[in-house]
Amino acid sequence: MSNLPEFGDKLEGLDLSQSELDRLTTCMKDEKFRNLFQEYAEEIANPENKKRYEEEILQLEKERGMDVKFINPDPGHVIKTTNKEKQKCFINICTNDVLGKPKSQPSVQGSTRGMQWSIPHSVSQPRQDLDRSGNKCVVYDVVFHPDTYYMLTKNHRFKQMIHDTAIDAIEKRFDVIFDKDDLKFPKMEFKGTPMSSIIRTPTDKSKPADTSTTTPEWLLKNKMPTTDSKDQEKMKSDDRNNQFNIKTPIVPEYTIKHRGYFDMQDLSMIPSFRKQATSRPKELVISIDLPKIKAASSVNLEIFEKLLKLKSSEPVQYKLEIKLPYPVDETKGMALLCYFF
Secondary structure (H helix, E strand, O other), X not given: OXXXXXXXXXXXXXXXXXXXXXXXXXXXXXXXXXHHHHHHHHHHHOHHHHHHHHHHHHHHHHHOOEEEEEEOOEEEEEEEEEEOOOOEEXXXXXXXXXXXXXXXXXXXXXXXXXXXXXXXXXXXXXEEEEOOOOOEEEEEEEEEOHHHHHXXXXXXXXXXXXXXXXXXXXXXXXXXXXXXXXXXXXXXXXXXXXXXEEEEEEOOOOOOOOOOOOOOHHHHHOOOOOOOHHHHHHHHHHHHHHOOOXXXXXXXXXXXXXXXXXXXXXXXXXXXXXXXXXXXXXXXXXXXXXXXXXXXXXXXEEEOOOEEEEEEOOOOOEEEEEEOOOOOOHHHOOOOOOOOO
């Protein structure tokens, strides 16, 4: 029983009310409750059970019209620092092949030539933990593709770029400020217990629905007159010419991806440990296909709380208005023009 005060101290990090803390502390004095609690802890830690939970979530999300991918972080290395409140923070640099591979392309800024990198990554929700001294700390996971991690082990400048990317992503997402002059690299591969994140996207609807209809027999028997082959060829030629002289703007193709996070604590059977789960995404990622656009300066993009507007006049006229599925903070949006060769 000598470890009960220490157990109670650790529970304070869970933000429990005093009555909940008292009840749980009382329950921990009961041997039967402790045995049940241990069985539960072993159950949720069992990889087979975790796999079953993920399969069940996949099925439930599929029924809701969503495709999900789990990001289970593989250990890499750890960055240790503090935030502006002087609270100790740990950043786990992890890997998972669900994330995209790094890509680069030549870049010119004035007279300087270099490479412009695209580094896909995922940031977990912050979670409370304890350091070696038993003091509270905050842990973040930033996950990259294994190829990205391999490259950082071979190149110091690339490693610095990945660290800057991870720190910047956390600061922007959670509105925190780290002490970048006090970065340390403890000899550990991972801080805390790995927690799964989730990428949730609408089910692929790129395949057109079957809208074919059967032509009635009476119409087949009384066909309308058709144009001859010369007229048909002229019409096709006119269509080809008009494709590049269109007065009406073209509506470009686009996709919307819902990006969010998943925590296995959402599945906890203990209300005090369960977070407020939500299916609302943390971000909307909108990809718009703009062939023939060579410079971002030729595109006018406006983002409002519930609406996205895009226009271009040269070299091709595009016009697009999208009603967003969720309200967004228009001050935190980011646009990137990508070239594919």
